[in-house]
Amino acid sequence: MKNPNIDYGSYPDRGILCVDMKSFYASCAAVARGLDPLICPLAVVADMERRGSVVLAATPAMKEKYGIRTGSRLFEIPSVPEIVIVSAQMKTYLEISTQVTDLFHKFVPKEKIHTYSVDESFLEVGNGEGRFSNPEETAQMIIDELKETFHLDAAIGIGPNMLLAKLCLDLEAKKKGVARWTYDNFREKLWPVAPLSEMWGIGPRLERRLNRMGIWSVGQLAKFPLEQLEKAFGVMGNQFFYHANGVDLSDPGAPIIQGQVSYGKSQILLRDYHKPEDVKYVILEMCEEVARRARRKGHAGRTISLGIGYSKTEGGSGFHRSVSVEHPTSITMDLYRACLVLFSRYYNGEVVRKISISLGNITEDSDIQLDLFQHARDRKRDLGYVMDEIRERYGQDMLLRAVSWTDAGTARHRSRLVGGHYAE
Structure with missing residues (x-):
């Protein structure tokens, strides 16, 4: 076609x-x-x-x-x-x-x-x-x-839409100060871009998948059969095609790439973690934070992802895997159990230095049909919202899980930070 x-x-x-x-x-x-x-x-x-x-x-x-x-x-x-x-x-x-x-x-x-x-x-x-x-x-x-x-310097990219303005900034304006892309000239500026990870919104993992399909530059992505992209990536394949062709209908205040709603957290640990049990403590803390972010927007999700990065002493490798649960959830322990399954399945015993967790395949939390055979499920979900409200009112460190008081926990340290750093 x-x-x-x-x-x-x-x-x-x-x-x-x-x-x-x-x-x-x-x-x-x-x-x-x-x-x-x-x-x-x-x-x-x-x-x-x-x-x-x-x-x-x-x-x-x-x-x-x-x-x-x-x-x-x-x-x-x-x-x-x-x-x-x-x-x-x-x-x-x-x-x-x-x-x-x-x-x-x-x-x-x-x-x-x-x-x-x-x-x-x-x-x-x-x-x-x-x-x-x-x-x-x-x-x-x-x-x-x-x-x-x-007394601050700035660079400004100009475009007919948010996507081209952002790409213009990253690929040209940061070198020149001010640059402008239009529907007439963006092809000569954007299509030669390679590797694909230079394109805003395409990370290393996605780049590898596109490479395996024979797509190495943005121009090749723009000309690739749309039907095949949609078959491989669903609605995101449609967006890849139109973004490579300079089309973006996002309004200021909306995500540049619509449909990529997910909630996640990633942190580089302050030290190497040698014990699997210590790593699990941090995973639980992070699941609490990811679930709280989803609840804040009234959302739940079906796909839970866990990423583990090993220390440079181990070569800096790691894994990133996902699992989908039957019912969308915003309950902390649901995320934690899914992460434990992934951790036990793929962790090879090496020293851990980075952890990332995300919740995707998002839906409205209020639309979830509760399971009649899990009578406590609605109470667990409501309890999460109550705990969130207490933290919002009295501070994030007012309610912490017991693991946060261990030497492995990081939540107590992070609760004293603003934007991830000390508020001085």
Whole structure:
């Protein structure tokens, strides 16, 4: 079957800006100390007391001069007088991020802004019909004002929709400062992209599956038979095809890739975990968090996934497997039992350093038909919501499972963090 013809004239050019604050955390830390983030070698680390602590951000000078970047370790930073090392101050970064969003209100109304992350936002400015002329001029005005007001640098990708704006940012604007993709020029910029993991939304596992189908570049994905993609990936195959062809109908505030709703959590452990029982303690804590995130949205899911990453001392490999349960659930112990099945089946006894858990195949929790032969199931589900309400009102550490008080538990430590880091 022939692929459908795409009429780009039927899709509006909404003039979407994807604004990325360059080296945001490191730049904020430098400016707060009266330093120039463009020339000062500064690194932000998660925990100053741990030599193996991860570098969360680094200024351009730190990257270029010393090769220290996000993901490096504290012990890798040279002992040089000009280098500045600071701990993460997430509360401060969040406050500055809020002030930056307030600045955006000068250019577009609140409903046209989507804060994607602490340092990245989408703004819908229109295609040359707004109060600030064309999108390129608006983008440059925003960059100039960010420098003048906050002494922070930014890059802005412009596109007719959210997807192309994001891809323009990642693939071109981060090098140039401001760049614009349109329905007329995106093919020459996007289709040559390879490997496929350079395409936003395609991770290593998905890339390998597409490679096995003979798809190695975005252009090949765009021309691949749609029917075969849908057969292999379902509705996501349809989205892969249209995204590779530059089509995205998401509104600011909605996920860029619709239909990928899932709830998950991943953490790199603070130390190597040698005992399987200790790993299970952390899995239980994380199942509690994933279930809570689903309940917060009134959702439940059927597919539970567990990922285990082994320590670098073991070669850094691991596994990622999923299992589907009969009834959608948001009950912590349901997730935990499923994870234990996967863990016992695939764990090979190596030292563990990373754990990830997710709940997918989502449905509305209120739509679930309760099993008449499991009389306590409705009470277990309701209990989860009651526990969530107590935590929201009195703090996340007010109700913790007993495993969190063991040496293996991590929840007590994480409850003192903001955005995963100490709130200083």
